Amino acid sequence: MEKLITVDGLTVTYNEKPVLWNVSTSIVENSITAIVGPNGAGKSTLIKSIMGMVEPLAGDIKINGQSPKKMFDQVAYVPQKSDVDWDFPTTVLDVVLMGRYVHKGWIKRYTKADVKRAEEALETMRMSDFKHRQISELSGGQRQRVFLSRAIAQDADIYIMDEPLQGIDVVTERLIMQTIHDLQQRGKTFVVVHHNLATVEKYFDHVIILNKEVVAQGTIEEAWTKENVATAYDESSVTL
Numbered sequence: 001m002e003k004l005i006t007v008d009g010l011t012v013t014y015n016e017k018p019v020l021w022n023v024s025t026s027i028v029e030n031s032i033t034a035i036v037g038p039n040g041a042g043k044s045t046l047i048k049s050i051m052g053m054v055e056p057l058a059g060d061i062k063i064n065g066q067s068p069k070k071m072f073d074q075v076a077y078v079p080q081k082s083d084v085d086w087d088f089p090t091t092v093l094d095v096v097l098m099g100r101y102v103h104k105g106w107i108k109r110y111t112k113a114d115v116k117r118a119e120e121a122l123e124t125m126r127m128s129d130f131k132h133r134q135i136s137e138l139s140g141g142q143r144q145r146v147f148l149s150r151a152i153a154q155d156a157d158i159y160i161m162d163e164p165l166q167g168i169d170v171v172t173e174r175l176i177m178q179t180i181h182d183l184q185q186r187g188k189t190f191v192v193v194h195h196n197l198a199t200v201e202k203y204f205d206h207v208i209i210l211n212k213e214v215v216a217q218g219t220i221e222e223a224w225t226k227e228n229v230a231t232a233y234d235e236s237s238v239t240l
C-alpha cells in the first residue's frame with residue numbers, strides 16, 4: 001500500500017526540551033491510523049507537525065510528496081477540544097463554512113454551493129437543527145460533531161484528528177466512527193490521536209505507538225501487542 005504521509009527523522013523541541021526525538025513514520029493511503037501513547041508522548045505535536053503548525057528542529061515531512069504547507073487544502077484538521085476558543089461568537093453554520101474557506105481564491109466569499117455543502121455535512125453529523133446556534137451554547141459532544149462537520153465540508157482527502165472521541169457519549173462515538181468508516185470507503189485517509197486502548201483494535205487498521213520516539217508501528221496485527229503497549233506506557237501489565 002502507498003505511503004501518503006512520510007515523516008523522516010522528526011525532532012521537535014519546546015524550550016530546548018525534546019518532545020519528539022528522531023521520529024520516522026508513515027501513514028498508509030486509505031488507512032485509519034491511531035496514534036497512541038501516554039500523556040505528553042508528543043501525539044499532538046506529531047500531528048501539528050504534519051499540519052505544518054509546529055516548526056521542527058530537524059526532520060522532513062511530506063504529504064503526497066509535497067511540503068505540508070502546499071497541501072493545506074487537502075488536509076482537514078479536527079483540533080483537540082481544549083485548543084478551541086468556544087466563547088468566540090460564531091454560529092454552528094459559520095464554523096462549518098470555514099471548511100470551505102481553503103478552496104476560496106483571493107475573493108473570500110461563500111457561494112450557495114458552499115452553504116449547501118456545509119448543510120449536508122451538518123446533516124451527516126445530525127446537527128442540522130443546531131445550525132443557527134452559537135457554538136458557546138453547545139454540549140461537548142455537539143461541539144465535536146460540529147468540528148467533524150467542518151472537516152467533512154472541506155472535502156479533503158486526509159483527515160487529521162486530535163482525540164475526536166474524548167468525552168463524548170456512546171451514540172456520538174458510534175456516529176463519528178461510522179462516518180469515518182464510510183469516508184474510508186470513499187478513499188479517504190484518517191490519522192486519529194486516540195486514548196482508549198480498549199477500542200484500538202475495533203476502530204483502526206493501523207497504529208503508531210509513540211512515546212517521544214516510535215515504539216511500534218504498522219497494521220494492528222503487526223504492531224498492537226501487549227509488549228509494545230507496555231513499553232510505551234512503561235508498565236509491566238497493561239490490559240488491552
Ligand SMILES: Nc1ncnc2c1ncn2[C@@H]1O[C@H](COP(=O)(O)OP(=O)(O)OP(=O)(O)O)[C@@H](O)[C@H]1O
Pocket residue numbers: 014015019037038039040041042043044045046
Ligand atoms: N506550546 C508548547 N510549549 C511548551 N511545551 C509544550 C507545548 N505544547 C506541548 N508541550 C509539551 O510537549 C510535550 C508533548 O505534548 P503533546 O501535547 O504533543 O503530547 P500528547 O501526547 O498529545 O499528550 P496528551 O495525551 O496529554 O494530550 C508535553 O510534555 C507538553 O507539556
